[in-house]
Every structure is written in C-alpha cells, then in structure tokens.
Amino acid sequence: MIKTLISIGLWGLLGWACGAWIDPAAGWPIFAFGLILMILVSGQQIARIAKWVKDISRPPPPAVGPWDDILAPIYRQLRKNSAQIEQLNRHVDGIMLAAEALPDGAITLNEEMQVTWCNQTATEHTGLNLQTDRNFSILNILRAPEFALYARQNSWPAPVLLHLSQSGHDKSLLVQLTPYGVGQFLIVTRDVTQIEKMETTRKDFVANVSHELRTPLTVLTGFLETLHDMPQASISDEQRSHYQTLMLDQAQRMQAIVNDLLTLSTLESSPTVEGxxxxxxxxxxxxxxxxxxxxxxxxxxxxxxxxxxxxxxxxxxxxxxxxxxxxxxxxxxxxxxxxxxxxxxxxxxxxxxxxxxxxxxxxxxxxxxxxxxxxxxxxxxxxxxxxxxxxxxxxxxxxxxxxxxxxxxxxxxxxxxxxxxxxxxxxxxIKEDRNQAPPVVVAAPLVGATKP
Missing domain, CATH: 3.30.565.10 (Histidine kinase-like ATPase, C-terminal domain)
Known part of the structure; x- marks a missing residue:
C-alpha cells in the first residue's frame, strides 16, 4: 500500500514539474499516463499471481510489486505446513506398517459397529476382506452367537473366546472390544488355538501320568497291606516270594515310566546340538x-x-x-x-x-x-x-x-x-574298525530300500 502511494505521488510530482516547466495543462496527461501504466502493471502482476495460485507448490512469481510482501510469508507458511503434513504422513505410514506387523489382529469400527479398517492378521483370523466387507457390520462377519452377546454389552472389561471354523480348520480366537476416540471401536483378535491345544495336552498328560502310576501303586500298596496285616505264619514262603516278585515288577514299571518321562523332559528342554x-x-x-x-x-x-x-x-x-x-x-x-x-x-x-x-x-x-x-x-x-x-x-x-x-x-x-x-x-x-570283528549280516531287502 505504501509503495502504491509513493508511486502515485511520484507520478503527481512529475506531472506538476512538467506543468511548471512546459505548460500547466501538460501535467495532467502525464499524471493520467502514470496512473494508467500503474493499472496495467498491477493487472499483469495480478495475472501472474492468479497463475501461481493454481499451483501453490511452486515458488511465487518474483517482482510483483506490492504483492511481494504479502506472498513471501504466505509461501513460507505453505512450505512449513507442507513439511509438517509430510512428516505426519510418514508417521501415519509408520503406524500403519506397525499395525500390519502386529501378531494380533486389529479391526476398527465406527459408531454403528461397521468395519472401517483391519490389518492382515485380522484377515487371517476372521476371514474378513476389507475390499468387500468395509462399511458392513462386524456382527454380519463374525457370526458367532457368543460374539453377538458380547458386542451388545455396555462395556467390555474382559475378552471373549470364540471357536470358529474356516476352510475345514477349527480356530480359537480371543476377541477384545475396546472403545476409542469419539464413537469408534477397536477389536483386537489373538489366535490361541495352539495355546488351547497345549493346555489340553498338558491336562491329558497329567491325567495319563496319574493313571499310569496309579495302577502299579495300587497293586504295590495292596500287596504291602496284605503282607503287613496277615500273620507271618499264614503265608507260605512260596506265596511271599510270589508277592515280592509282583511288587518288584510294579516298582520296576514305575521306574521305567519315570525314566522315560525324564528322557522326554531332557529332549524337550535341552538345546539342539549338531553332534x-x-x-x-x-x-x-x-x-x-x-x-x-x-x-x-x-x-x-x-x-x-x-x-x-x-x-x-x-x-x-x-x-x-x-x-x-x-x-x-x-x-x-x-x-x-x-x-x-x-x-x-x-x-x-x-x-x-x-x-x-x-x-x-x-x-x-x-x-x-x-x-x-x-x-x-x-x-x-x-x-x-x-x-x-x-x-x-x-x-x-x-x-x-x-x-x-x-x-x-x-x-x-x-x-x-x-x-x-x-x-x-x-x-x-565311517570306515570300519579293523580291530573289531564285523557282525554277521544276512541280506534281506526291504520294500523301498536300496541295498548298501
């Protein structure tokens, strides 16, 4: 604005000088010419600015007169905002990549319980297809009665366990529903199929061990009670020896079970070595x-x-x-x-x-x-x-x-x-040890075997 006023003042001063030097009537045309020239230059500057506005990612046009002081801070702010948006986009991309890499499934829902996004793990867990299932109710996708009752609760302090069947394979999912933001919900799914199988195996193992040891213990206890309660003279030496032999067999059986259990425990817990x-x-x-x-x-x-x-x-x-x-x-x-x-x-x-x-x-x-x-x-x-x-x-x-x-x-x-x-x-x-006599080998080919 100041630059414009100064320009008008200079053209007025030039017109007055020409009028004083040549003729007073000659000053006005010069002043008018200056104003028209300023209008034309200003129109050209505005046209350049209008062209720049169509793509503000480029630097503003240089030498646009009084507009320079206006466009420069606008462009600096635009660049600053663009850098911040780019940084935020990188953060968002990083968050999305992290969400995709999660071992647990994640599904976001709107206030109407409609699917808005899910990661790849959730797709594997639930069979959800984001391209076709987006904006559809999660209740129409997870059709388990337990989940329907769970989702209609007012709050979800604990997860629910679902047993689903996909492509002929049974799967156990632990599902937790959580509100976040304004009218939004997050579902976290965790595959606990193997954990359930291990827990079932553990229970079966404990039950089997108890059963396997109970039988010889019962026999052993019965013979000991019999020998303890009966008078010594009422049992012949032959019967006593028979009972002792049976008790020894049961004790050896229990020892064999314990030894095998220890062997299994060692195989499972010890690190694998090349040998x-x-x-x-x-x-x-x-x-x-x-x-x-x-x-x-x-x-x-x-x-x-x-x-x-x-x-x-x-x-x-x-x-x-x-x-x-x-x-x-x-x-x-x-x-x-x-x-x-x-x-x-x-x-x-x-x-x-x-x-x-x-x-x-x-x-x-x-x-x-x-x-x-x-x-x-x-x-x-x-x-x-x-x-x-x-x-x-x-x-x-x-x-x-x-x-x-x-x-x-x-x-x-x-x-x-x-x-x-x-x-x-x-x-x-392995080369044969010449100091050791080789055992007798009788050739008997087996189906599918290659003779050594």
Missing part, C-alpha cells in the same frame, strides 16, 4: 542283542545293515530311538514272527532306519496318534509286555532333534513298518 559322527550300525547291533535276549529265540530277526553308513548326531538319543522301535516290534509280533531291521541310503541321499514286523498291525485311525504320550492301541497287551506308552513319543522327539521324520505304515493284521528318514546333510561314511 558328531555316529556309527549307527553299532547301535543297531547292540539293540538287536538286547531284543534277541528278550525274544528267547521265539522270533526271526533279519538284518539289512550298511556297516559304514553313519550320521551326525547324538549317540545316546539315537540309541534310544533305535531301541524303542525294535522293542515295539518285539512286543507286538507273535511267536515265530519275523522282524526285519534295515539301515540303508535312498536314491536322494537320505539315510533310513526301518523296522518291519509281521505282527498284529495297527488300524488306520490309530496311526496318527501313535506318537502321543501314553497312547496305546492295545493297553492290556502293552502293559503286559512292559510298555510305558512313551517309546514312540521319545522316538519322535529324537527324530525332530536330528531333522529326521518318522513314518508309520501298517495294516491291521498285516504287520507294521516304522522308518526314520534322516536328511542327506547329516549322512557320513
């Missing part, structure tokens, strides 16, 4: 000697063992797994049955330890549960032969710690085939 090269053939021959003694020449044992084939692992754990599979085969194979033990490599370079028997076999519905703790196909037979119900569970853990897989193939009444498949990365070749 060292192990001559597996020696472990197999040692296990065979023990099983043959228990067999009392009532079974036929066939061997197909690669003497120089070894793997990198823990010898004590491998010995336990090898012995468990052999012992199981012996327990469930009747007299004159055949047990075939093989240790060989496959075409893919894997090392396989397999035990095949001609025993009673296993029903197909029982095979998936064989490695569960204390699970028995025939409880009476297993207890009668001294089984604890933990052998295959131990074998499975040993296999997992060595990167191996345990496969089970069986038909009821047609025998069983248990195989440990060790990865090729663990396979090594």
């Amino acid at each position: 060292e090269p192990v001559r597996v053939s020696a472990l197999i021959h040692n296990a065979l000697k023990q099983v043959e003694m228990l067999s009392h020449d009532q079974h036929i044992f066939v061997q197909n063992i690669a003497e120089d084939l070894g793997i990198v692992g823990i010898e004590s754990e491998l010995a336990s797994a090898i012995s468990n599979l052999l012992t199981n085969a012996l327990r469930y194979t009747p007299k004159d049955g055949t047990i075939t033990v093989s240790w060989y490599t496959t075409e893919t370079g894997q090392a396989c330890y397999s035990v095949q028997d001609t025993g009673i076999g296993i029903a197909s519905q029982d095979i998936p549960r064989l490695t569960e703790r204390f699970y028995r196909v025939d409880r009476g037979r297993s207890r009668a032969t001294g089984g604890t119900g933990l052998g295959l569970a131990i074998t499975k853990h040993v296999a997992m710690r060595h990167g191996a897989e345990l496969s089970i193939h069986s038909r009821l009444g047609a025998g069983s085939l248990f195989t440990l498949h060790f990865p090729a990365a663990r396979v090594v070749t």
Whole structure:
C-alpha cells in the first residue's frame, strides 16, 4: 500500500514539474499516463499471481510489486505446513506398517459397529476382506452367537473366546472390544488355538501320568497291606516270594515310566546340538542283542545293515530311538514272527532306519496318534509286555532333534513298518574298525530300500 502511494505521488510530482516547466495543462496527461501504466502493471502482476495460485507448490512469481510482501510469508507458511503434513504422513505410514506387523489382529469400527479398517492378521483370523466387507457390520462377519452377546454389552472389561471354523480348520480366537476416540471401536483378535491345544495336552498328560502310576501303586500298596496285616505264619514262603516278585515288577514299571518321562523332559528342554559322527550300525547291533535276549529265540530277526553308513548326531538319543522301535516290534509280533531291521541310503541321499514286523498291525485311525504320550492301541497287551506308552513319543522327539521324520505304515493284521528318514546333510561314511570283528549280516531287502 505504501509503495502504491509513493508511486502515485511520484507520478503527481512529475506531472506538476512538467506543468511548471512546459505548460500547466501538460501535467495532467502525464499524471493520467502514470496512473494508467500503474493499472496495467498491477493487472499483469495480478495475472501472474492468479497463475501461481493454481499451483501453490511452486515458488511465487518474483517482482510483483506490492504483492511481494504479502506472498513471501504466505509461501513460507505453505512450505512449513507442507513439511509438517509430510512428516505426519510418514508417521501415519509408520503406524500403519506397525499395525500390519502386529501378531494380533486389529479391526476398527465406527459408531454403528461397521468395519472401517483391519490389518492382515485380522484377515487371517476372521476371514474378513476389507475390499468387500468395509462399511458392513462386524456382527454380519463374525457370526458367532457368543460374539453377538458380547458386542451388545455396555462395556467390555474382559475378552471373549470364540471357536470358529474356516476352510475345514477349527480356530480359537480371543476377541477384545475396546472403545476409542469419539464413537469408534477397536477389536483386537489373538489366535490361541495352539495355546488351547497345549493346555489340553498338558491336562491329558497329567491325567495319563496319574493313571499310569496309579495302577502299579495300587497293586504295590495292596500287596504291602496284605503282607503287613496277615500273620507271618499264614503265608507260605512260596506265596511271599510270589508277592515280592509282583511288587518288584510294579516298582520296576514305575521306574521305567519315570525314566522315560525324564528322557522326554531332557529332549524337550535341552538345546539342539549338531553332534558328531555316529556309527549307527553299532547301535543297531547292540539293540538287536538286547531284543534277541528278550525274544528267547521265539522270533526271526533279519538284518539289512550298511556297516559304514553313519550320521551326525547324538549317540545316546539315537540309541534310544533305535531301541524303542525294535522293542515295539518285539512286543507286538507273535511267536515265530519275523522282524526285519534295515539301515540303508535312498536314491536322494537320505539315510533310513526301518523296522518291519509281521505282527498284529495297527488300524488306520490309530496311526496318527501313535506318537502321543501314553497312547496305546492295545493297553492290556502293552502293559503286559512292559510298555510305558512313551517309546514312540521319545522316538519322535529324537527324530525332530536330528531333522529326521518318522513314518508309520501298517495294516491291521498285516504287520507294521516304522522308518526314520534322516536328511542327506547329516549322512557320513565311517570306515570300519579293523580291530573289531564285523557282525554277521544276512541280506534281506526291504520294500523301498536300496541295498548298501
């Protein structure tokens, strides 16, 4: 404004000077010309400003006269606001990325309980599709009666547990509804399927342990009470010896259960180590000697063992797994049955330890549960032969710690085939010790096996 007044004053002064010097009437046209020129220049400046206003992200036009003092602070404020908006956008993007990375699901709702946003985890938990389910009521998406009752409460101090089924898979979700902002709600979902399974397994395990120990304890207590209450003369030495033998059997049974439980606990809690090269053939021959003694020449044992084939692992754990599979085969194979033990490599370079028997076999519905703790196909037979119900569970853990897989193939009444498949990365070749006489090997090829 001041610049404009100064310009008008200067043109007026110029007109007065020209009028005083030339003719008084000549000053007015000069003054009018100056005003018209100022109007034209001002119009051009305004046109440049109008063009800039269409894209204010660019710097304002320079030399626009009195508008310079106005546009400069406006542009500085615009740049400051733009920087703040960009920073806020980065923060928002970071928050959204963090929300997407959350292990828990997050769903935002408006005041009408309609979905406005969700992260990828919530999509996996609930099957919600943001593109098609946005602005739809969450009650029409989570169609669990428990959730409907929960969502209609006035407050939600605790989460609700939902059991959902998606694509044939059962899922347990812990859902917490929380108000935030003005008329907005947040749903947090957590998948507790594995936690529930572990809790169920823990309860079953405690119940099974109690049951397995209760039976021998009851027998042991009964015999002790009998010996304690009855007069010594009323029991013959033969009866006393029989009772003592039975008590010893039950005590040994409890000791076997405790030892197997300790083995399982050690396998689960101790860190996995690479180990060292192990001559597996020696472990197999040692296990065979023990099983043959228990067999009392009532079974036929066939061997197909690669003497120089070894793997990198823990010898004590491998010995336990090898012995468990052999012992199981012996327990469930009747007299004159055949047990075939093989240790060989496959075409893919894997090392396989397999035990095949001609025993009673296993029903197909029982095979998936064989490695569960204390699970028995025939409880009476297993207890009668001294089984604890933990052998295959131990074998499975040993296999997992060595990167191996345990496969089970069986038909009821047609025998069983248990195989440990060790990865090729663990396979090594061990030279035979010349100072030790090699055991006798009788070749008996197994289906799917490659002869060493």
